[in-house]
Each structure stands twice: as C-alpha cells, then as structure tokens.
Amino acid sequence: MxxxxxSPYHQRLIRKLDAISVLGAxxxxxxxxxxxxxRSIPENSDIVSRGDRPSSCCLILEGFTCRYNIxxxxxxxxxxxxxxxxxxxxxSLHIEVMDHSLGALTPCRVAFIPHVAIDELLHTRxxxxxxxxxxxxxxxxxxxxxxxxxxxxxxxxxxxxxxCEIYVQLLAVGLADGLNFELPxxxxxLGDALGLSAVHINRVLQELKVAxxxxxxxxxxxxxxxxxxxxxxxxxxxxxxxxxxxx
Amino acid sequence: xxxxxxxxxxxxxxTGDGRLDVADGGLVAVLVQLGANNGVxxxxxxxxxxxxxMSGETHPVFSSLATAKDWxxxxxxx
Numbered sequence: 388m389x390x391x392x393x394s395p396y397h398q399r400l401i402r403k404l405d406a407i408s409v410l411g412a413x414x415x416x417x418x419x420x421x422x423x424x425x426r427s428i429p430e431n432s433d434i435v436s437r438g439d440r441p442s443s444c445c446l447i448l449e450g451f452t453c454r455y456n457i458x459x460x461x462x463x464x465x466x467x468x469x470x471x472x473x474x475x476x477x478x479s480l481h482i483e484v485m486d487h488s489l490g491a492l493t494p495c496r497v498a499f500i501p502h503v504a505i506d507e508l509l510h511t512r513x514x515x516x517x518x519x520x521x522x523x524x525x526x527x528x529x530x531x532x533x534x535x536x537x538x539x540x541x542x543x544x545x546x547x548x549x550x551c552e553i554y555v556q557l558l559a560v561g562l563a564d565g566l567n568f569e570l571p572x573x574x575x576x577l578g579d580a581l582g583l584s585a586v587h588i589n590r591v592l593q594e595l596k597v598a599x600x601x602x603x604x605x606x607x608x609x610x611x612x613x614x615x616x617x618x619x620x621x622x623x624x625x626x627x628x629x630x631x632x633x634x
Numbered sequence: 635x636x637x638x639x640x641x642x643x644x645x646x647x648x649t650g651d652g653r654l655d656v657a658d659g660g661l662v663a664v665l666v667q668l669g670a671n672n673g674v675x676x677x678x679x680x681x682x683x684x685x686x687x688m689s690g691e692t693h694p695v696f697s698s699l700a701t702a703k704d705w706x707x708x709x710x711x712x
Contacts, residue, residue, distance in 0.1 A: 460692070462692060584680070586668065586672065586675065586680045586695065589671065589672050589673065590646070590672075593671050
C-alpha cells in the first residue's frame with residue numbers, strides 16, 4: 388500500500404500519465420518524489436524560448452500554454468496548445484536546443500523538473516520510461532491531426548475539431564465539468580493555430596452557436612450537442628490514445 | 635496606381651455587403667463589411683481574399699473604405 392503522499396502538483400503529472408499509460412503504485416510513488424521547482428508565469432510571456440538550452444522540463448500545473456514560432460513575416464504559427472498535466476518541452480531532455488518557444492497564454496503556474504531527475508527515472512523505472520515515450524508519440528499523433536486541419540479541413544471543421552480535442556484532453560485530466568470547460572484562448576490565438584484570421588474564427592464560432600452545437604460565455608464553453616460537434620469537426624478521439632474511453 | 639472599389643454582394647454570412655478592390659483594372663481583393671457579431675471590428679472592412687501581390691498577405695481590418703483604398707494604394711505602389 389502506498390505510504391507516500393502525492394502533492395496536488397505531482398498528482399497533475401501522475402493523472403496525465405495514468406490517462407495514457409499503465410503505471411503501477413510504485414511508479415506513482417516514485418513520480419511523487421520528483422523535485423519540482425514551482426514558478427508563476429505571467430500571461431503572454433515565454434516559459435522557454437527558441438534557442439534556449441534548458442536543463443529542466445516544464446510541467447504545466449495551471450493555465451494554458453502553447454508552442455509556437457514567429458516567422459520572418461512577423462506572423463505567429465502556434466503548433467500546439469497545452470493544458471495542466473502536460474510537459475510540453477519533454478523533448479528538451481534529448482534535443483538540447485529549443486527549435487520553438489513555449490509561451491503562457493494565460494497566467495500559469497508551472498513546475499520545472501530537472502533533466503537529471505527525469506533521466507534517473509528513465510533508467511530505473513521502465514514503465515515510467517514507456518509512459519514518457521508514449522507521451523511524445525501521442526504528441527506526434529496530435530501534430531498529424533493538426534496538419535490535416537491546417538492543410539485540408541475547412542475553417543468550420545478545423546475549429547470544431549480543435550474544440551473537441553481540447554475538451555477531451557481536459558476531460559482526461561479531470562478539468563472539464565460534464566460538457567462545460569474553460570477555453571481561455573483568444574480568437575486571434577485560435578487563428579494563429581489554424582492559419583485563419585480572427586474574423587474567420589469569429590464567424591465559425593458564431594455559426595456553431597447559431598446551430599446550437601456549442602454555447603459560450605466569455606471563456607466558458609458549453610457543448611450542447613457533442614455528437615454534432617464531433618461530426619462538424621470530423622473528430623475521432625482515437626489519435627489521443629487515451630486508456631479509458633472518456634466519452 | 636489607381637485603386638477603385640465596386641459594390642458586390644458576398645455570401646459569407648456577414649452583412650453580405652462587399653467591395654471588389656480593383657487596381658489598374660485588375661481585381662486585387664474582395665472586401666467584406668463585418669457584421670455586429672464581430673465584436674471589436676464590427677462595421678470594419680475585412681479583406682476576404684487577395685490576389686496577385688495581395689495574396690497571402692496579412693491585412694488589418696479597415697475602419698472605412700477610404701482607409702482601405704489608401705492602404706491598398708500605398709501597398710501596391712511599394
């Protein structure tokens with residue numbers, strides 16, 4: 388029986404890894420001993436920047452973050468959104484120089500985990516090593532879906548798909564309340580992710596609301612008709628490779 | 635560079651009020667006036683699509699057609 392108390396911060400990570408991989412009680416206890424350097428990050432600031440050589444990985448505890456690059460034209464391309472429980476720069480463990488930036492879209496609380504501590508776990512706990520590897524493979528699967536959205540889906544489909552994806556990710560780590568969840572991402576940021584203008588994003592959101600697929604009040608989204616939202620977004624959660632059927 | 639605008643209806647679920655933006659006789663952009671739903675930019679003129687030198691550009695939402703014409707003239711004569 389476990390005798391180690393899992394702090395709420397460690398619990399974020401454990402819950403995330405539990406959602407995608409099989410861990411034993413001992414693995415969870417070992418994860419709960421990871422050293423965490425907790426920091427608050429103001430909104431719209433970088434947590435890690437392109438060109439940095441980090442010596443720790445960043446576990447998101449609270450808030451929304453994104454990975455992005457600024458192109459020569461000054462335009463921003465957002466590659467992914469991240470929710471609490473994610474370690475968006477896990478790759479920095481093996482790829483020394485950041486080839487993109489990780490930014491806080493909202494005020495965030497994050498925990499920096501030293502690379503040496505993660506490396507130690509990878510060498511001593513095979514199931515944790517497998518969970519981290521699986522996490523990065525799922526990260527790649529999400530990129531493939533985004534490529535399809537940016538390249539081939541219509542604005543309506545890609546916005547609906549993204550809403551589905553974020554909802555399921557939040558649900559998997561216990562951060563959605565039934566069909567309600569917080570989406571503190573601006574229309575401009577959604578546009579930078581999907582290669583669309585904020586005007587197009589606004590239009591699609593209005594269409595989804597008029598069709599009574601979703602409702603929204605400021606940052607709160609309510610899914611009125613999950614089946615229609617999934618159909619609108621051409622969304623199949625299989626690529627998220629969650630262990631439990633979340634829906 | 636002479637930039638003119640011509641009225642046209644555009645089916646994009648906004649006000650439907652649009653303009654063809656023509657420079658020296660060639661179509662360079664379709665502008666659409668944003669509806670009340672569009673928050674801060676309501677009533678503004680949005681570049682729905684651009685052609686030639688205006689394709690793939692990032693454009694501001696213009697507060698008036700006169701501003702849009704000035705911007706296009708400056709941009710196309712660069």
